[in-house]
Amino acid sequence: MADFRESDAQKGLREKIREFARDKILPGAAQRDENPSIPVELIREMGRKGFLGLIVPGELGGAGLGCQEFAILVEETARSCAGTAVVVIPHYLVEYAVLTFGSRQQQLTYLPGLASGEKLAAFAVTESTGGSDVKAFRTKAVRVGEGFRLQGAKAFINNASVADVFVAVGKIDEQMTAFLFPGDVSGIRAGQQRDMIGLRAGAVHDVVFDNCPLKESHILGEVGHGxxxxxxxxxxxxxxxxxxxxxxxxxxxxxxxxxxxxxxxxxxxxxxxxxxxxxxxxxxxxxxxxxxxxxxxxxxxxxxxxxxxxxxxxxxxxxxxxxxxxxxxxxxxxxxxxxxxxxxxxxxxxxxxxxxxxxxxxxxxxxxxxxxx
Ligand SMILES: Cc1cc2nc3c(=O)[nH]c(=O)nc-3n(C[C@H](O)[C@H](O)[C@H](O)COP(=O)(O)OP(=O)(O)OC[C@H]3O[C@@H](n4cnc5c(N)ncnc54)[C@H](O)[C@@H]3O)c2cc1C
Incomplete structure (x- = not known):
């Protein structure tokens, strides 16, 4: 039978995160709930502590650990402030996406900055037309010359207003494709902030991709594998x-x-x-x-x-x-x-x-x- 008990190293990590969360995250939790805005400086501090690169290999600036440690991180963060923990999820989703589907060049470009918290990430799939049916989105990547123009709008996206890195899906013709690109590409505009009942520190925004110029090198994985x-x-x-x-x-x-x-x-x-x-x-x-x-x-x-x-x-x-x-x-x-x-x-x-x-x-x-x- 598998043994799910935590190792001494995992217990040590839990203790370290719990202490940080008690001292730094818990004190502002009620305030962040009252006035929702993403606690960017706090998240960057988590990065400096090594908490944002747990799954990233050591040679790319991370701790080379796994999903069990990721689970410990978000659980302990959420005990103090669930909204702050929510900010961490898309960040890790993007790291996981780059690790699993990214080219070596994409890994070298993006992972060190994400692991250190110098760069924050958003994972944009849902649109106003629906989230459960992930194939029912409308964002398009239209071929123009050697590259693409990304056109569409995503809804309820964590970190959209502060992201330095995006993973977003769009259709090339009818083929669902994932793209990985920096947040300063022209045409990206954070839209309306949604006034949610819960998880409020992890403020969600709509985000508009208004003819964003993307290159072939921004495709994550393969065309049609989104x-x-x-x-x-x-x-x-x-x-x-x-x-x-x-x-x-x-x-x-x-x-x-x-x-x-x-x-x-x-x-x-x-x-x-x-x-x-x-x-x-x-x-x-x-x-x-x-x-x-x-x-x-x-x-x-x-x-x-x-x-x-x-x-x-x-x-x-x-x-x-x-x-x-x-x-x-x-x-x-x-x-x-x-x-x-x-x-x-x-x-x-x-x-x-x-x-x-x-x-x-x-x-x-x-x-x-x-x-x-
Ligand atoms: C706090 C918060 C943060 C979020 N952050 C992100 C983010 O960072 N990135 C992102 O891409 N999205 C994000 N989302 C969107 C989230 O992924 C979607 O809200 C979710 O997938 C559900 O989609 P929907 O809201 O469009 O509901 P719908 O898909 O419209 O569903 C409405 C209802 O119908 C039910 N339903 C739908 N299909 C079926 C079916 N086949 N059978 C039975 N019941 C069904 C659903 O369960 C639900 O109860 C976030 C949402 C919230 C609330």
């Missing part, structure tokens, strides 16, 4: 999504436990009431189940094993559990849980948004059902 790029990267990213949901759930459970330890009713603390204790016991059990599914998916990713089914299960379970635990934590906090600005209500909003972001619960079930039949 779907494979997207699905592979999403599979990796969903382990991050599950980890963010787990981080939210851990934080909500911790808040509920702290509340139950001190709040009194009928002359006892809530933690002494059997029904509250049972509720908390159930929350903890569900959280552990979600964590095990996530650990299995991350481990499979690191074995280079096919893992779409296990990843979908991990994302579905973690996101459902996070919303459920956040709701129950709010219930345990009574009226205080319903206070605007309390961490209880923030956890609920963050958790709900992750039942959509990174692929909806239904999209996960479609993948799981496909494996059943």
């Amino acid at each position: 779907l494979s790029v997207v699905l592979n990267c999403m599979n990796f990213g969903r382990i991050g999504s599950a980890s963010i949901a787990i981080g939210i759930a851990e934080s909500a459970l911790e808040d509920a436990l702290n509340w139950a330890r001190t709040r009194e009713a009928y002359g006892k603390t809530l933690s002494e009431l059997p029904t509250i204790r049972f509720e908390l016991a159930g929350m903890r059990t569900e959280l552990d189940a979600a964590r095990l599914l996530r650990d299995r998916a991350a481990w499979l990713n690191d074995q280079d094993s096919h893992h779409a089914l296990e990843t979908a299960e991990a994302k579905l379970k973690a996101c459902r559990v996070a919303t459920d635990i956040a709701l129950k934590a709010m219930q345990i906090a009574g009226a205080y849980g319903c206070l605007k600005g309390s961490s209880f209500e923030r956890h609920l909003r963050d958790a709900k948004a992750y039942e959509i972001a990174g692929g909806t619960n239904e999209a996960m079930k479609i993948t799981i059902a496909r494996h059943l039949f």
Whole structure:
């Protein structure tokens, strides 16, 4: 049987990130939720600490680690601020895309700057016409001379307003193709910021590609292989999504436990009431189940094993559990849980948004059902 227990090195990494998150990320979490804007300087500091290049090989400026360490990073970041953790996901998706599909030249050009956090990345697939059906987008790459003109608009894109590097999909004729290009290519315009209910520090914008001049060398992988790029990267990213949901759930459970330890009713603390204790016991059990599914998916990713089914299960379970635990934590906090600005209500909003972001619960079930039949 596979052993998913963390190695000493992984425990050390978790401790280091937890400490950084407690000291640097947690203090501004409520403020970033109130006034959403991407905490660029904080993210760059994470880069300087080595947290943004965990999966990048050592010779390209990274730590040469894997998906399990990526999961630890986003889980620990999300325990302090889920919105900040969301900024990290597309950054890693782009690194993963370049590592998996990029030419040696593309890897040398982009990975050192991404690993150090000097450059931030966005991964742009969704359009206003729909996100679940990834093939139903309209952005086109029209051949002009030796290169292309990228025309279209993407919606709900993390990091779009600050990205130095983009991966975006467009159609060359009818062939879905991924492109990798710098954020200063002419014609890129961050559009409207969407006022989301949750994950607000990871502000999402629409982005317009207005005849952006791209070259053949900006193609990532091969012409017509865009779907494979997207699905592979999403599979990796969903382990991050599950980890963010787990981080939210851990934080909500911790808040509920702290509340139950001190709040009194009928002359006892809530933690002494059997029904509250049972509720908390159930929350903890569900959280552990979600964590095990996530650990299995991350481990499979690191074995280079096919893992779409296990990843979908991990994302579905973690996101459902996070919303459920956040709701129950709010219930345990009574009226205080319903206070605007309390961490209880923030956890609920963050958790709900992750039942959509990174692929909806239904999209996960479609993948799981496909494996059943
Ligand atoms: C906080 C946040 C951050 C995001 N960041 C990014 C980003 O950085 N880059 C990016 O490209 N996108 C991003 N997205 C977009 C996200 O990927 C999409 O919202 C998601 O894929 C769902 O697409 P949609 O919103 O268009 O819903 P739709 O696809 O329109 O779906 C609407 C509803 O119908 C259900 N549904 C759809 N198809 C089926 C089906 N076949 N069977 C059953 N039910 C179905 C869905 O599950 C959903 O409940 C982000 C979204 C959020 C909320």
